[in-house]
Amino acid sequence: MWNKTEKPVPIHPSQVVVGLYVWLDLCWKEHPFLCNRFKVSNDQQVAAIQASCGPGKLYFFPEKSSAVPPSVTVSGVPTDKPEDRDVQPGVLISGGTPEPGDLADNPSGDVPAEEWGAEITRQKQQKEDRRRRQQEIAARADRAWERAARVTREALSEMTHSPKLAGAKLLGLSEDIAARIAQGQEVVLRLIGDKGDEGPHFHALNVMTLSVLLGRVAGLNDVQLAELALGTLAHDIGKARIPTQVLKAKTRTKYEEEFFRRHGAYGVELAEVSGAFGPSALSIIADHHEYLDGSGWPTGKRNPGLAARIGGLVDRYDRLCAPESPDRDALMPTAALARMFRIESAKFDQRLLSMLIKLLGVYPPGTIVRLNDESHGLVVAPGKESLRPTILIYNPEFEKQDAPTVDLAQFRELKIEEALQPSRVPEDILHWLKPRERLSYFFSTDTN
Numbered sequence: 446m447w448n449k450t451e452k453p454v455p456i457h458p459s460q461v462v463v464g465l466y467v468w469l470d471l472c473w474k475e476h477p478f479l480c481n482r483f484k485v486s487n488d489q490q491v492a493a494i495q496a497s498c499g500p501g502k503l504y505f506f507p508e509k510s511s512a513v514p515p516s517v518t519v520s521g522v523p524t525d526k527p528e529d530r531d532v533q534p535g536v537l538i539s540g541g542t543p544e545p546g547d548l549a550d551n552p553s554g555d556v557p558a559e560e561w562g563a564e565i566t567r568q569k570q571q572k573e574d575r576r577r578r579q580q581e582i583a584a585r586a587d588r589a590w591e592r593a594a595r596v597t598r599e600a601l602s603e604m605t606h607s608p609k610l611a612g613a614k615l616l617g618l619s620e621d622i623a624a625r626i627a628q629g630q631e632v633v634l635r636l637i638g639d640k641g642d643e644g645p646h647f648h649a650l651n652v653m654t655l656s657v658l659l660g661r662v663a664g665l666n667d668v669q670l671a672e673l674a675l676g677t678l679a680h681d682i683g684k685a686r687i688p689t690q691v692l693k694a695k696t697r698t699k700y701e702e703e704f705f706r707r708h709g710a711y712g713v714e715l716a717e718v719s720g721a722f723g724p725s726a727l728s729i730i731a732d733h734h735e736y737l738d739g740s741g742w743p744t745g746k747r748n749p750g751l752a753a754r755i756g757g758l759v760d761r762y763d764r765l766c767a768p769e770s771p772d773r774d775a776l777m778p779t780a781a782l783a784r785m786f787r788i789e790s791a792k793f794d795q796r797l798l799s800m801l802i803k804l805l806g807v808y809p810p811g812t813i814v815r816l817n818d819e820s821h822g823l824v825v826a827p828g829k830e831s832l833r834p835t836i837l838i839y840n841p842e843f844e845k846q847d848a849p850t851v852d853l854a855q856f857r858e859l860k861i862e863e864a865l866q867p868s869r870v871p872e873d874i875l876h877w878l879k880p881r882e883r884l885s886y887f888f889s890t891d892t893n
Contacts, residue, residue, distance in 0.1 A: 464512025612719025683712030
């Protein structure tokens with residue numbers, strides 16, 4: 446964890462060795478690294494630091510380092526105290542550290558200085574280009590979420606007084622979403638940026654997004670995906686007939702609980718009047734609280750259909766992360782998955798639960814993590830490898846929406862050390878990351 450009281454010690458670039466936790470006092474665009482503060486892990490990084498950092502721009506943190514800078518000789522006078530090493534440009538220093546070399550192909554250091562400078566420039570440009578591409582992908586997902594949120598919000602508010610119009614809107618949105626997911630070669634779940642207001646459409650879109658992506662993995666075709674999307678978007682429409690104080694209550698009386706449990710039946714009535722819902726979509730509305738062990742409701746059936754099993758599984762996950770009652774504690778994504786796997790697994794289709802865990806990864810979107818270079822970040826998208834998601838790296842030099850993200854699959858030297866509870870994250874980092882209690886998901890595709 447970051448210790449703000451620890452004092453950085455200035456060193457000359459030639460004193461850098463593997464194991465030092467360094468701070469490059471440079472703008473992010475002035476060096477080829479992902480962060481300005483990190484633990485040096487190989488000779489290539491040593492060489493790149495020496496090529497990028499001039500005297501007076503480099504520091505290290507003794508308590509976070511597993512090595513010490515080598516002893517040096519300045520004008521024939523040895524010094525062993527890093528704070529005494531006020532080395533000026535042009536002064537010969539002996540320390541035995543590697544000479545600059547090509548990061549990828551020539552770490553031993555026989556590349557002329559001008560070629561090395563060109564290589565650093567190229568890598569800085571690659572880093573900036575990668576950041577811009579990642580921003581574009583995130584922006585596409587954000588715009589798609591905004592469009593879907595507008596339609597869903599309108600339809601859910603219109604369902605009780607204009608069910609046919611509302612049903613038509615949800616059907617059109619569902620078919621569009623299913624077509625894009627079915628046609629897209631690359632479909633990526635993403636954490637959506639901060640939104641101002643909240644309402645039932647947040648939960649509806651979360652359940653729809655995860656359900657359709659899970660349905661795609663389970664082999665559903667585009668027609669089935671459209672029905673799945675429609676049913677999950679509308680799975681809670683019957684709650685429009687339930688008083689808010691009953692919906693938001695942490696505990697309910699027996700009568701209130703019976704009333705609450707009618708929302709599935711109320712939802713089916715509204716959906717049937719709309720004329721937009723097929724049998725599969727209706728089953729999601731009716732049965733998304735039924736469980737395979739018979740402990741669900743309203744009827745305790747043990748064999749809900751596939752669409753209802755998918756919708757019920759995802760609904761439970763999202764409600765663990767974002768309870769309907771503000772008085773109930775929200776679980777972090779990792780804790781929610783752990784609870785479903787270790788405690789509640791009998792309730793769910795084991796094949797689907799395994800697929801959901803694989804889809805979300807060991808560190809689901811919304812998880813705060815600490816990396817092995819001591820940097821902090823927020824998981825924004827799962828990776829193709831369960832342990833290597835895409836992470837928004839804490840970097841106060843940027844606004845959160847402009848900061849770089851890192852696909853750990855492309856940076857093998859980085860790995861997640863641990864997932865963190867918000868209470869264990871330094872206050873300034875937590876304020877910058879702004880992890881939301883109510884997470885919002887959507888997807889990006891190569892057809893967006």
